[in-house]
Amino acid sequence: MATAKIVRGVSPPSRVLLLLRSRTLTSAVRPYSAATSPPSKAVVYDQHGSPDVVTRVTELPPVEIKENDVCVRMLAAPINPSDINRIEGVYPVRPPVPAVGGYEGVGEVHAIGSAVKGLSPGDWVIPSPPSSGTWQTYIVKEQTVWQKIDKRTPMEYAATVTVNPLTALRMLEDFVALKSGDTIVQNGATSIVGQCVIQLARLRGIHSINIIRDRAGSDEAKANLKQLGADEVYTESQLEVKNVRGLLDNIPEPALGFNCVGGKSASLILKFLKQGGTMVTYGGMSKKPITVSTSSFIFKELTLKGFWLQRWMSSDKAEERQSMIDYLLGLCHNGKLNYELEVAPFDDFHTALEKAMGKRGSQPKQVLKF
């Protein structure tokens, strides 16, 4: 799939008044000095609610850079659905308000504390695990927050690697021991996770069956996914047959399915799965629950589980996480992992936000460029 990268220019820096010390906003003002960050232009929300109502772009004053701190000038950060849910207050884990939006992104080291080793100004870093407050121009956090990455990585991929591609990679690893020649089935296949699943599976010789919504342009979407390496792509209405598995020609029945839609679309995954298969739910775009027959559990012996990246990220697997991120960024750098993004200048934050909220029709994921 050709990626659409629409760069509309970068917003100029500006200077204002509020103080951000990590995630805590107060009204104190500190003097600017060599041991402080520049002021930071940030997307702040003081209460939970609809993001287009409760967020405002404002400038936070300089904060102190302590001996173990790193001051990072942010380069880019995406607007993910979970960012929207955190601002709405409906996400199970969220920062206390007032808070700065955003959860992942990439930045360049601007200044380091006196005790920091292994990072220098100019290095590229990402917060790993992701942590809140990436929608701003300067962040000061302890060195342990930051993972240094290869600067050759395309910026918009570096900004988005820790949520969607990592979800795809983990789901292919954590539930069923897949080997070359096996098959997976997924819905929501045009999502970034879906696109990554197709490509990461293909790299391991794993076939993919992909389910997409019926919509104008579905033929183009099918062609795009097949270009990424999808074996089969069906719209939901194509699967309104009794024996969906009869549609498969030369690939084995899938032992693993990924569901990010729910409702009827999840049931289609269950129909494809082979005896003893597993369906992993990681999203619910239709806002409809998953309905399963008794016999699917007893006689077809299916297992249903969920995947929550934030839980996995907060577990004690720092080394594995870092090497996975390096692996994924290497694939991005080498052109083996591609997905559709739209880069939006930070000055146009509210336009990008409306697109991310679905208020302007179907749009690619929005990546803020600072």
Add this chain to the structure above:
Amino acid sequence: MATAKIVRGVSPPSRVLLLLRSRTLTSAVRPYSAATSPPSKAVVYDQHGSPDVVTRVTELPPVEIKENDVCVRMLAAPINPSDINRIEGVYPVRPPVPAVGGYEGVGEVHAIGSAVKGLSPGDWVIPSPPSSGTWQTYIVKEQTVWQKIDKRTPMEYAATVTVNPLTALRMLEDFVALKSGDTIVQNGATSIVGQCVIQLARLRGIHSINIIRDRAGSDEAKANLKQLGADEVYTESQLEVKNVRGLLDNIPEPALGFNCVGGKSASLILKFLKQGGTMVTYGGMSKKPITVSTSSFIFKELTLKGFWLQRWMSSDKAEERQSMIDYLLGLCHNGKLNYELEVAPFDDFHTALEKAMGKRGSQPKQVLKF
């Protein structure tokens, strides 16, 4: 719970014409000799359909007892829901028609082939794993089919141990590593599996939360289950509150749930389960599917699985199966495992069948006595 054992007398033997050679019915007739079984009075069905329509009680002629065969005079056999489903033709695994009904039971060794060792006339045996054709007075099958059991076991428990109590025992073992002080939650708690779960959990120091239907007599049912060792018993309507877990006083939230009902009753189990818990479905008495929210999978990290005893039984675990059956029969013998049964004379087969089919209101499990 006091067990209701209503013995209505035993049917006299009778003699007729058809030949049963194991599960195959033919019209050949063999002469009676020392190396043949007595004729067998049997419940036969020639085609799938409603059991009260397609079954007939008839007499099958003697069959040869080969050197490795054991001829067993059946003493008792239950009418299980899966027996009904096999005759209806809706069970995934079923014998070819024509067939004799029934799948488990207990009998006494009547005669043995010349090469049989370790079994003598008068011994009690059960088919283990259960196998089809137990609704008849004499069965001839190879010695490997039969497991010798302790004759001190109450007959109606020996006849029913391999399906329901074994399901309860396996479900407590196979999904979550439970320790003393843990809790399970189940619906359909008045079923035999439900009664066994309560008692087997109690023996291991495991608490049980039990859900029963709203119905006349629910107070009595609650008292009976508490006598068996249930910690908590709720009717479904009692659980129409937002925070069901707030109802629990002194017992921990359950990590494991058993569902044999489906529909709303299954949702109540999901509400009780703690973070990361597992629900095992082994039946669907309401004939309604299971509906699960996306967030139950992602944020509550629930796992949903199924249990099918027949699959477990057909696996290569003969020794483990035998020792479990001995353990369960020992508990029955010692009065530590009790459940409600109704013993019905074989002559009244069609009355017992109607009760088992639910045509005469709520009835205990029917056990045919030959």
